[in-house]
Amino acid sequence: MSDRDVLEENAETDQAKFVLNAIRHPVIMIDDDDYIIFANWEAESFFGASGNYLSRHKIDSYIPFGSPLLALIEQVRERRAPVNEYRVDVSSPKLDGDRLVDIYVAPVTEQSGSIVILFQERSMADKIDRQLTHRAAARSVTGLASMLAHEIKNPLSGIRGAAQLLESSVNDEDRPLTRLIRDETDRIVSLVDRMEIFSDERPVDREAVNIHSVLDRVKAIALAGFAQNIKIKEQYDPSLPSVYANRDQLIQVFLNLIKNACEALGTQPGGEVLLTTAFRPGMRLSVPGSREKVSLPLEFCVQDNGPGVPSDILPHLFDPFITTKINGSGLGLALVAKIVGDHGGIVECDCHSNRTIFRILMPASSNPPTSTKEQSQ
16 A cells, blocks of 8 residues: 555545544444554543543443343344344443433445444433423413413502502401402512513523532522522532623523522422533524524523422423412522523423433533623622
């Protein structure tokens, strides 16, 4: 083989690596002895190890014993034909928790016994499905909010005015009833006002925001009020870039989430809330009102060690009027989903044994804040 042929072959190999590294799904290649001989960047993140480290291990070092993936590999070798398998559980301690994936397994014809495996995490597909559901639910409550504003608030104003007039003419024994009418009328108006937020379709005024300053502000508000007896811990990535968002709306989102976490903990001993920020390889989603697609690499979590969310409610947790609280309206998490969705982000809830995590994925800002004033807020 001439030097030119060697150079051309090396160039083709480099191009192939560039293409594989650009794929936003984990891709690995194993040889006939099941050793991992190639892993793209996404696979290194998926397995939590570098390509050099992975190359010293077999695939069964990371995949649990008896996994359907191992049977699929043998099937592809025998039939020399690719196969797809959906919703395969590859969870193991080395993969850091639960992993449910769709798998594409194909033979490498140029290398006998070698196999290429592409993983598509179900969590990504499920996040997109859930996000579309949350946005549809927000749109439905938008129409309801507009109707309530016009058809209910005006009559309520008349009822409240009549109750005030009656209060001055009734005896002391009946006066508490007129006050009850006023108080209940005010409560309904307050509920309608909260719902009117959903009908606000104006573009979100966004800028580069330091998420840690937002979380510090929310933590201070919480500790001064509803979280006085709750321990709130932090686990931040100090190198995290700014988030492209509306600061006031972010404060509202995290106040709702932390308040929910504290209410779930109640007075249980050892209850604590953990706030985390991290940089994750993000998926790409369309921003509402734009054809532009953005990456969502910023992950913000609010975690508590409370009793968790009932399994029958979990899939509908962000729908309007869904709540586990006796006196709850079921609008707090729906509002969180709307605000995050308006920012082009995703919000989800994971519930494990004695651990509930609300996870938000959002776009980074291309123009991080430069003023010291914003950083200190």
